[in-house]
Amino acid sequence: MSKSQHIGKAVVEENLITGFLNQPRIELHCMLLTRALTKQTPQLATKSISRANCFGSSIKMLPPLSDTFPDLIRSKFSSAVDAGSLTFTPSTEKDVPAGDLIFRVRVAPSLAQKPVPTREHDEAPKAKFNPFLNPEPDLFLCDLGDRYSLILNKFSIVPYHFLCITKKFEPQRAPLSEEDLSATWECLQANVKSGSRLLAFYNCGELSGASQEHKHIQFIPVPHDLKLLPDIALSYGIPVSKDAIGQFPTSHPGVAFAHFVLPVPKNPSTDDLVMRFSSLLARTLTTLREQGQRTISFNFAMTKDWMFLAPRGQESYGGVSVNATGMVGLLLAKSEEQLDFIKNTGPLEVTARVGLPRITEDEQQHDY
Numbered sequence: 001m002s003k004s005q006h007i008g009k010a011v012v013e014e015n016l017i018t019g020f021l022n023q024p025r026i027e028l029h030c031m032l033l034t035r036a037l038t039k040q041t042p043q044l045a046t047k048s049i050s051r052a053n054c055f056g057s058s059i060k061m062l063p064p065l066s067d068t069f070p071d072l073i074r075s076k077f078s079s080a081v082d083a084g085s086l087t088f089t090p091s092t093e094k095d096v097p098a099g100d101l102i103f104r105v106r107v108a109p110s111l112a113q114k115p116v117p118t119r120e121h122d123e124a125p126k127a128k129f130n131p132f133l134n135p136e137p138d139l140f141l142c143d144l145g146d147r148y149s150l151i152l153n154k155f156s157i158v159p160y161h162f163l164c165i166t167k168k169f170e171p172q173r174a175p176l177s178e179e180d181l182s183a184t185w186e187c188l189q190a191n192v193k194s195g196s197r198l199l200a201f202y203n204c205g206e207l208s209g210a211s212q213e214h215k216h217i218q219f220i221p222v223p224h225d226l227k228l229l230p231d232i233a234l235s236y237g238i239p240v241s242k243d244a245i246g247q248f249p250t251s252h253p254g255v256a257f258a259h260f261v262l263p264v265p266k267n268p269s270t271d272d273l274v275m276r277f278s279s280l281l282a283r284t285l286t287t288l289r290e291q292g293q294r295t296i297s298f299n300f301a302m303t304k305d306w307m308f309l310a311p312r313g314q315e316s317y318g319g320v321s322v323n324a325t326g327m328v329g330l331l332l333a334k335s336e337e338q339l340d341f342i343k344n345t346g347p348l349e350v351t352a353r354v355g356l357p358r359i360t361e362d363e364q365q366h367d368y
């Protein structure tokens, strides 16, 4: 690479990282993250470290969700469907094995009829409608502290799919903040369907599968006995480290795309969650940087047992759009043709094509 190419790359990288870190209320500028990010752009270290002092600063504790939240979500779901405010799309499920993993593919052909925003050719471009600024009353569940509202997903394919949205606009391309993680944990406690556990997911960045730009974390019930990719990855064991968490993130050895998993302890403190997210995010950002990605896109998924992050290099493959649920083993097919494509190509190949290749430990330079 020539000197000017090097400088060009450094400028792109600096703009990318600065833009990312300048998002409002990101409290994750801890030393770990800074060191991972700024290996090649040391001038950023000072700026980021100066913001790092908000790491560990006290945030307002969120009031717990009411014990009646599961009843609320069930009754609101039924009434929203009856009122025509919530479109519930029936789907079938097909399990597609891949090594010791099983990808559960939801097939929902009528999703193709979901309305997409249209624009008149001869009019000036209209601002994109933001459904989360004033959520529909029929979909509103409750507030969570001063900063969040919980609402039902308007276009569900699984019952009781709900979203935690920020009350004021915050960009979906920002990483999760300390308070976002705390809110996520609070929601994960809600047992909305018997025999299920909740899966939280966050599609961050333009290649992550996200369609809405206002910050929202999503929650769907998944069967207790369904082993997702992070469950299997953790069954291989977790390398021990001497850092504050005491563990290195692990990955499934048979999966080609870069992904990082850490177990979540029982009753974690907010710091426990932040340390894990920072550790996974540092590796995710390092992978994006090492592979010359010009946008920061990644998927986050979490249950009460683990936290997962995977960097993204592409939004879809072969017409199959993949979000965080797909990266942990729950793919969505919007036609029988898409299902056939997933079966013939193999779910690990589809996810590898939208993710990024794993990089070696040397390239990661994990000295934090």
Ligand code: B4P
Residues within 6 Å of the ligand: 106, 111, 114, 131, 132, 136, 139, 151, 152, 153, 154, 155, 156, 157, 158, 163, 202, 203, 209, 210, 211, 212, 213, 218, 220, 321, 323, 325, 326, 330, 331, 332
């Ligand atoms: P994003 O993060 O922006 O995108 P997404 O979940 O990938 O869904 P997308 O909108 O791209 O829809 P898709 O056809 O792929 O999430 C935006 C969320 O806001 C979505 O849940 C959307 O439905 C919701 N929303 C939009 N307008 C709303 C409004 N006015 N009020 C409330 N909520 C609103 O997928 C269709 C649906 O299937 C999505 O809900 C998606 O989350 C879900 N899905 C995808 N894969 C799935 C899987 N494997 N299992 C279960 N559900 C799955």
